[in-house]
Amino acid sequence: MDPQAMKASVRRFYDDLWNKFDVSVADDILSPDVVFRGTMKDGHHDLAGFKDYVHEIEAGFPDFHQRIDEQWVDGDTCIARMYWSGTHRGDYRGHPATGRSVAYPGMAVFRFADGLITEVWAVGDTHGLWSVIT
Numbered sequence: 001m002d003p004q005a006m007k008a009s010v011r012r013f014y015d016d017l018w019n020k021f022d023v024s025v026a027d028d029i030l031s032p033d034v035v036f037r038g039t040m041k042d043g044h045h046d047l048a049g050f051k052d053y054v055h056e057i058e059a060g061f062p063d064f065h066q067r068i069d070e071q072w073v074d075g076d077t078c079i080a081r082m083y084w085s086g087t088h089r090g091d092y093r094g095h096p097a098t099g100r101s102v103a104y105p106g107m108a109v110f111r112f113a114d115g116l117i118t119e120v121w122a123v124g125d126t127h128g129l130w131s132v133i134t
Contacts, residue, residue: 001112001115003078005115006110007071007078009029009078009110009112009117010068010071010078010110011068012025012028012029013025013110013117013120014066014080017029018054019064019066021054023054026047026050026054029116030047030116031118032047033045033046033118034047034118034119034120036053036119036120037121037122038053039106039122039124039126040057040126040129056092056093059090059092060090060092060093060095060133061086061087061088061089061090061092061102063087063089064084065084065085066082066083066084067082067084067085068081068082076111077109077110077111077112078109078112079108079109079110080110082107082108082122082124083104083105083106084103084104084106085101085102085103085104086102086103087099087101087102088100088102088132088133092133095134098132098133100133101132102129102133103128104124104125104127105124105125106124106125107123107124108121108122109121
């Protein structure tokens, strides 16, 4: 896959899917058996599990925003240096809303096959997040 197309898919993953909470985008850019491991959740191995995770984040942090600061491509892999932010406005894993803001840096690794994202491993420095909601 063309490196620019890979970067565009990753941008769509964040700009359209996550930042707008439009899970229908997942059907266009993710493999049906995508393996997803997010910073705040154990892995999922299908689109339905991934979409549930997106909705869980949206419920707890309705203004959650994911910003890409840099991207690199090597073979079938695209890496993004990220910055995540949001406000704890809803229940999140049994923790009632605090109204407090959180922001943290991280990285995400995307693997591609046949034009689709087949694996995502996002890792963020969430120490600040947990101190805000607990």
